[in-house]
Amino acid sequence: MEQFYTIQGEGYNTGRAAYFLRLGGCDVGCVWCDVKESWDADAHPRVAIADMVTAATANAGRNVVITGGEPLMHDLTQLTAALHAAGCQNWIETSGAYPLTGQWDWICVSPKKFKAPLPSVLQQAHELKIIIFNKSDFQWAEQHAALVGEHTRLYLQPEWSKASQMMPLIVDYVKENPRWQVSLQTHKYLDIP
Numbered sequence: 001m002e003q004f005y006t007i008q009g010e011g012y013n014t015g016r017a018a019y020f021l022r023l024g025g026c027d028v029g030c031v032w033c034d035v036k037e038s039w040d041a042d043a044h045p046r047v048a049i050a051d052m053v054t055a056a057t058a059n060a061g062r063n064v065v066i067t068g069g070e071p072l073m074h075d076l077t078q079l080t081a082a083l084h085a086a087g088c089q090n091w092i093e094t095s096g097a098y099p100l101t102g103q104w105d106w107i108c109v110s111p112k113k114f115k116a117p118l119p120s121v122l123q124q125a126h127e128l129k130i131i132i133f134n135k136s137d138f139q140w141a142e143q144h145a146a147l148v149g150e151h152t153r154l155y156l157q158p159e160w161s162k163a164s165q166m167m168p169l170i171v172d173y174v175k176e177n178p179r180w181q182v183s184l185q186t187h188k189y190l191d192i193p
Ligand SMILES: C[S@@+](CC[C@H](N)C(=O)[O-])C[C@H]1O[C@@H](n2cnc3c(N)ncnc32)[C@H](O)[C@@H]1O
Pocket: 026, 032, 033, 034, 035, 067, 068, 069, 070, 071, 093, 094, 095, 096, 109, 110, 129, 131, 157, 158, 159, 160, 161, 185
């Protein structure tokens, strides 16, 4: 759908330069999704893998974030192999609703109530990033923290439109439950893509 070189705004790799490949197509249907224009895969032109790799390696950085849309609706075997062959570090942003394909250096799973994540994807997550839209999402966060590996990093990220209401609750929660960390969509504060 789009490609851009920016700073990873969220989660464990916040602040690091990364080339983003945003793949079209998602059927999860989050009411608050901040990229609804990504949902219809047919609304976006197809791009050859070789062209994505060339673009991703044209900058100084070698970190690549594959996001969407829901990137795991595509078989990512060939794209991730080509990026690795070109010396890239492959990071994924996924809801975990589809089986994991491809070779990954960092897996961020952000489970959604609208289409539950697969246990097999949760078990491979380096990072679990729960979006807090209302109070009940803390319970949802704990349910999924019980399904990830023992070394998985745990993040709570406010839903953007509810951030002012949810942030005080997140701060109190993390102070009481310090295995969780705060994640903010820092790119939105920086006004970068
Ligand atoms: C647009 S999604 C694309 C990747 C994948 N479909 C997913 O949901 O993980 C990228 C990240 O943005 C988060 N996100 C989307 N809309 C958001 C919003 N309104 N506020 C906060 N985070 C949001 C998602 O939870 C996910 O972690």
